[in-house]
Amino acid sequence: MFDVFRNYISDKAKLTEKELDTIKSVSFLKKIRKRQYLLQEGDVWQYSAFVCKGCVRMYRIGQDDTEHIMRFSVETWWVGDRESYATGQPAKNNIDALEDSEILMWTKENFQALLKEIPELNAFIERLIARSLIASQDRIFSAISYTAEEKYQNFLKTYPDIFNRVPLHMIASYLGVSRETLSRIRSQFNHK
Amino acid sequence: MFDVFRNYISDKAKLTEKELDTIKSVSFLKKIRKRQYLLQEGDVWQYSAFVCKGCVRMYRIGQDDTEHIMRFSVETWWVGDRESYATGQPAKNNIDALEDSEILMWTKENFQALLKEIPELNAFIERLIARSLIASQDRIFSAISYTAEEKYQNFLKTYPDIFNRVPLHMIASYLGVSRETLSRIRSQFNHK
DNA sequence: CGATTCTTTGAAAACAGTCAATCTGTGTGG
DNA sequence: CCACACAGATTGACTGTTTTCAAAGAATCG
Numbered sequence: 382m383f384d385v386f387r388n389y390i391s392d393k394a395k396l397t398e399k400e401l402d403t404i405k406s407v408s409f410l411k412k413i414r415k416r417q418y419l420l421q422e423g424d425v426w427q428y429s430a431f432v433c434k435g436c437v438r439m440y441r442i443g444q445d446d447t448e449h450i451m452r453f454s455v456e457t458w459w460v461g462d463r464e465s466y467a468t469g470q471p472a473k474n475n476i477d478a479l480e481d482s483e484i485l486m487w488t489k490e491n492f493q494a495l496l497k498e499i500p501e502l503n504a505f506i507e508r509l510i511a512r513s514l515i516a517s518q519d520r521i522f523s524a525i526s527y528t529a530e531e532k533y534q535n536f537l538k539t540y541p542d543i544f545n546r547v548p549l550h551m552i553a554s555y556l557g558v559s560r561e562t563l564s565r566i567r568s569q570f571n572h573k
Numbered sequence: 574m575f576d577v578f579r580n581y582i583s584d585k586a587k588l589t590e591k592e593l594d595t596i597k598s599v600s601f602l603k604k605i606r607k608r609q610y611l612l613q614e615g616d617v618w619q620y621s622a623f624v625c626k627g628c629v630r631m632y633r634i635g636q637d638d639t640e641h642i643m644r645f646s647v648e649t650w651w652v653g654d655r656e657s658y659a660t661g662q663p664a665k666n667n668i669d670a671l672e673d674s675e676i677l678m679w680t681k682e683n684f685q686a687l688l689k690e691i692p693e694l695n696a697f698i699e700r701l702i703a704r705s706l707i708a709s710q711d712r713i714f715s716a717i718s719y720t721a722e723e724k725y726q727n728f729l730k731t732y733p734d735i736f737n738r739v740p741l742h743m744i745a746s747y748l749g750v751s752r753e754t755l756s757r758i759r760s761q762f763n764h765k
Numbered sequence: 766c767g768a769t770t771c772t773t774t775g776a777a778a779a780c781a782g783t784c785a786a787t788c789t790g791t792g793t794g795g
Numbered sequence: 796c797c798a799c800a801c802a803g804a805t806t807g808a809c810t811g812t813t814t815t816c817a818a819a820g821a822a823t824c825g
Binding site: 441444451467468513514515520521526531555556557 | 704
């Protein structure tokens with residue numbers, strides 16, 4: 382499963398075989414079943430984690446006890462609660478698996494050592510975080526400026542690899558609309 | 574005006590006087606009048622910028638030609654289009670002044686040299702970016718899970734120093750609700 | 766003071782949410 | 796292999812919220 386990571390990073394950061402070996406040597410693979418938690422609200426997230434196989438979601442519980450999905454991660458996406466990671470505070474988020482999944486993980490300690498040791502990796506992670514910020518900004522813009530239908534269309538366009546893989550009511554949750562509304566938007570669109 | 578920055582950073586990063594002098598030596602101060610642009614959509618943003626005085630906003634124009642405010646920045650806040658900065662691509666955002674303002678700036682080139690030269694500064698900026706990501710996540714959660722009233726209450730609580738300083742219709746724009754709705758929410762709340 | 770910007774209010778229409786029922790497909794256990 | 800439970804998707808009727816449009820009142824600024 383490390384090969385998924387190796388393949389992913391090959392065109393994104395120029396790492397030597399030795400560096401990859403080092404990265405591999407401190408990694409470990411966690412297999413989780415569908416519906417199993419990777420992180421529960423209240424626990425502290427202390428890992429870097431990369432999805433090699435499967436699909437997971439990160440979500441928060443709102444006042445009304447409903448789930449609000451912050452993020453989906455499929456193969457070759459990273460996953461984790463950055464807030465808890467950065468602050469050491471208990472996580473506000475839950476992470477669980479939507480499919481049987483395999484997650485490549487590093488402890489925070491080990492990963493930070495890698496970043497110090499391998500400047501290329503460090504630079505790559507910086508670019509990753511920069512892109513993450515851009516994606517967040519775009520999602521905020523979508524949330525405050527798009528209609529429900531536009532949000533859905535935009536989701537399809539932005540995440541074509543996700544929308545046919547996760548339940549619709551979860552996409553609705555991600556977009557911040559009710560599942561019924563999303564269902565109606567879709568049927569409207571199909572009648573054209 | 575550099576003293577505003579000096580004072581701001583003193584308890585956030587341990588910098589020597591010499592380092593501060595270096596940082597100051599490559600900085601420049603830009604004074605902008607109310608309504609003046611600091612960045613216009615289509616231009617490339619190539620600076621790091623810190624608000625010493627005044628208040629600016631960053632916004633995007635939606636399909637329907639309406640402004641959607643992505644961010645306010647007042648004294649001791651940073652401002653800039655990170656996406657354009659990171660990618661070198663034309664900005665999607667506009668930045669303009671809501672009050673006469675004074676902005677401490679560095680060119681991207683100079684600032685990156687500073688980051689290399691002063692590890693403490695680099696570490697501080699990393700923490701800053703981490704916090705920025707956390708704030709973005711919270712805003713996304715607010716956008717997809719709160720009612721309009723909750724969004725407003727949360728804004729008041731989160732940015733008490735901003736809400737009585739910028740026009741209400743801009744807060745409405747920031748929250749993604751119409752100004753009329755925000756006005757009604759406020760009057761409801763006042764009648765208690 | 767006049768012009769502009771900002772805020773509020775009213776009424777109607779559009780929109781989205783809720784509740785409840787139904788329909789579908791999937792998978793499990795008898 | 797069938798029956799059943801379960802998760803997911805859809806639909807209808809209703810309710811409630813938000814937007815839109817229009818107008819008018821404040822506040823601010825030159």
